[in-house]
Amino acid sequence: MKKKVLAVLLATAMVFTLTACGSNGGSSNSKNDGGSSSSQTEESNEEPAGDAEESTDGTEEEPAEDAGSTGEFNPDQAEDAMTIEEVREKNGVEVPVDSGKKLGVVMKSLSNEFWRTLQEGYEQAAADTGLSIDIQATTDEGDETGQQTMTEALTTQGVDALLMSPISDSNLTSAVESANDADVLTVNVNDGLIAEANHYVGPNAYQNGQLAAEWISGKLGDEGQVAIVVGMAKAFAARERTAGFKDWVSDNNSKLEIVAEQNADWDRQKAKELANTWITQYPDLKAIFCNNDDMALGVVEAVEESNADILVVGVDGIGEAYESIRAGKLDATVDSFPFYMAQVAVECTLRSLAGQELPSAVATPQALIDSENVDTDAAEIINWTAPTYTK
Amino acid sequence: MKAIYTKYKREILVFLATIILGVVFTVLNPNFLMWRTMLTIFQQMVLNGLLAVGIMFTILTGGIDLSIGCTFAIVGIAVANCCVRGMNPFLAIIIGLAVGVVLGAFNGFLVTNLKLQPFIATLGTMSLYRGIAYVVTGGAPVTNVPDSFRNIFNGQMPGGIRYYVIVMVVVFIIAHVILSKTRTGDYLYAVGGNEEAAKLSGVNVRKTKYIAYIASGACTAVAGLVMLASLGSAEATAGIGYETNAIAAAAIGGTSMAGGRGTALGTFFGALLLAVLKVGMVVINVDSFWQYVVTGLIIVAASYFEFMKGDLAAFAARHKKA
Numbered sequence A: 001m002k003k004k005v006l007a008v009l010l011a012t013a014m015v016f017t018l019t020a021c022g023s024n025g026g027s028s029n030s031k032n033d034g035g036s037s038s039s040q041t042e043e044s045n046e047e048p049a050g051d052a053e054e055s056t057d058g059t060e061e062e063p064a065e066d067a068g069s070t071g072e073f074n075p076d077q078a079e080d081a082m083t084i085e086e087v088r089e090k091n092g093v094e095v096p097v098d099s100g101k102k103l104g105v106v107m108k109s110l111s112n113e114f115w116r117t118l119q120e121g122y123e124q125a126a127a128d129t130g131l132s133i134d135i136q137a138t139t140d141e142g143d144e145t146g147q148q149t150m151t152e153a154l155t156t157q158g159v160d161a162l163l164m165s166p167i168s169d170s171n172l173t174s175a176v177e178s179a180n181d182a183d184v185l186t187v188n189v190n191d192g193l194i195a196e197a198n199h200y201v202g203p204n205a206y207q208n209g210q211l212a213a214e215w216i217s218g219k220l221g222d223e224g225q226v227a228i229v230v231g232m233a234k235a236f237a238a239r240e241r242t243a244g245f246k247d248w249v250s251d252n253n254s255k256l257e258i259v260a261e262q263n264a265d266w267d268r269q270k271a272k273e274l275a276n277t278w279i280t281q282y283p284d285l286k287a288i289f290c291n292n293d294d295m296a297l298g299v300v301e302a303v304e305e306s307n308a309d310i311l312v313v314g315v316d317g318i319g320e321a322y323e324s325i326r327a328g329k330l331d332a333t334v335d336s337f338p339f340y341m342a343q344v345a346v347e348c349t350l351r352s353l354a355g356q357e358l359p360s361a362v363a364t365p366q367a368l369i370d371s372e373n374v375d376t377d378a379a380e381i382i383n384w385t386a387p388t389y390t391k
Numbered sequence B: 001m002k003a004i005y006t007k008y009k010r011e012i013l014v015f016l017a018t019i020i021l022g023v024v025f026t027v028l029n030p031n032f033l034m035w036r037t038m039l040t041i042f043q044q045m046v047l048n049g050l051l052a053v054g055i056m057f058t059i060l061t062g063g064i065d066l067s068i069g070c071t072f073a074i075v076g077i078a079v080a081n082c083c084v085r086g087m088n089p090f091l092a093i094i095i096g097l098a099v100g101v102v103l104g105a106f107n108g109f110l111v112t113n114l115k116l117q118p119f120i121a122t123l124g125t126m127s128l129y130r131g132i133a134y135v136v137t138g139g140a141p142v143t144n145v146p147d148s149f150r151n152i153f154n155g156q157m158p159g160g161i162r163y164y165v166i167v168m169v170v171v172f173i174i175a176h177v178i179l180s181k182t183r184t185g186d187y188l189y190a191v192g193g194n195e196e197a198a199k200l201s202g203v204n205v206r207k208t209k210y211i212a213y214i215a216s217g218a219c220t221a222v223a224g225l226v227m228l229a230s231l232g233s234a235e236a237t238a239g240i241g242y243e244t245n246a247i248a249a250a251a252i253g254g255t256s257m258a259g260g261r262g263t264a265l266g267t268f269f270g271a272l273l274l275a276v277l278k279v280g281m282v283v284i285n286v287d288s289f290w291q292y293v294v295t296g297l298i299i300v301a302a303s304y305f306e307f308m309k310g311d312l313a314a315f316a317a318r319h320k321k322a
Helices: A002-034 A038-044 A049-055 A084-091 A113-129 A144-156 A173-181 A205-220 A236-251 A268-281 A293-306 A319-326 A338-353 B002-007 B009-028 B035-060 B068-084 B089-112 B118-137 B147-154 B163-181 B183-193 B195-200 B205-231 B242-252 B264-283 B288-321
Strands: A094-096 A102-107 A132-137 A161-164 A185-189 A199-202 A223-230 A255-263 A285-290 A311-316 A332-335 A361-363 A367-370 A388-390
Touching (some): A084 A338, A084 A361, A094 A338, A102 A144, A113 A132, A113 A338, A144 A161, A161 A173, A161 A338, A185 A338, A205 A332, A205 A367, A223 A268, A255 A268, A268 B205, A268 B264, A293 B205, A319 A367, B002 B009, B009 B264, B035 B068, B035 B205, B068 B242, B089 B147, B163 B183, B183 B205
Parallel strands (some): A161 A185
């Protein structure tokens, strides 16, 4: 009996030690965030093959977050990144279309609204250009090898360009290498990231977090406690959105105080439970930023239940988030407009195929949606002009 | 006193460990000891507790039900669709429970009639049920569940206790009564302890296993209802990975993975311990990845105690002689 009690005590002591380690680990991480060495940044800014020389100058900019993984490609911090407007300005508005070209698209699961909308964008581009675009998607977001097989099959079928949204940062690596060997243009659309791809086209996730921070700061008169619900950290977008948010707060000497930051695995229920705990622990909590809308909608339920006055901001701009904003529940979301993202991706692909010089990363439009512009047409919000295709 | 200790020593140990954890968290952040934090802990153990007590029934018979996370999602979707179309909420609840029972019974069919290994059979239905959830919804969430349904579970009693906490306690009491006071309970333990011996002594093994899987489906359905009431929306991706936490709660509470041993009370405390851990980690603001590390270590430690129990008894006996 005594021994067992002793054993339980020892186990608890172990837990105690571990939690202590945990808090230490957290604080040393944040130190890293603040003063990351330039050598680390240099490594983490490895560019895709075509633009190698441009990346070697100047390595300062924003501190590289999660600097632990070396040699990581980071389109958000790419030196030569441009918006689509800048690309059009540099290369002329006309997009040459060679009707003989075939494009292949590989996406994640169509069970997710985001990817369905992206598909609609590709279909729109196919209709506008008159090109055939072969769109493939996996059945679920975990089928990494299935996606690789699809990509390889498209290469063998002789497409001229591949537009890929890989499930992880690594599952398409070998498929992209063989595509590059076969002189297929490789374009990485949204995340995950492919360091070996010729171009990256997608929203700037870092800026995305900054937009959210700026909005919250404006609404709160730049003071108050804020918490962050992060997504699964293996996702590039989760790390960047959080980093963008935090850096905005520190770079602007904001009086917003980030009191808590926890992972909820992109899960609505887990996010709600997290928010429940926070609301009891931080009676003065004024805003919660979530790495995606799904989690934000869970947090909204917790806030509604407690009748607390807390701003909730999500990311993605899914239909349910728009509804929730209209209903006065969710406060804002950052939409990256997949319908237009796909069209920008096709436009960039065609420009590159026609021999125009494109940057390693093209940032696609995104905007913060709140009750004021929730009913405004998306094309108007981002000032969208359709590409001018010349055949 | 001694008798109670011998009978429930595992439960008491887990409960003590929970208290000690609570003390640790309180030392690190005195806020932990607020009534509202306690409420949060009980609220957050509900889903895992319901899933754990369900999966415990299958584990008792020497089986496992890996499909609970997916059954959970299907029940949520089915009931959400009924409610959104204006069905009477109580009728919708009955339909939800029926869906859980049917899905559980199908697992039972695979395990008993087709004699599949429970792990493989429910691994199959895990994918099958998830697929059904995707097909039915087309991946889009079902939203705007009316308050008439939500308040049944999500409403509050004076003191801030939500009805779904009571629902969970009732489910645990029912499980406890079935396991300790009825013949069905004896059969469940007998089948898990030694299936051949149980069969030879006239236990209807097939029926007993069916009951276990149906109980698992039913408890999961209740969890699905609670989730729906709490979120007001259902989606096909709900509950992914929840089976692992449920197994963990049951294992910490002393349920033997080999079958034949485990109690509803132990599983309750197992789920409570995990909830204390989860909320405590957030309260003291530990990086959430450490939560996985600590949870893992606690599961390993708990099964080690299970293994050591025999050894320790022998060790103590030897010492007494000397």
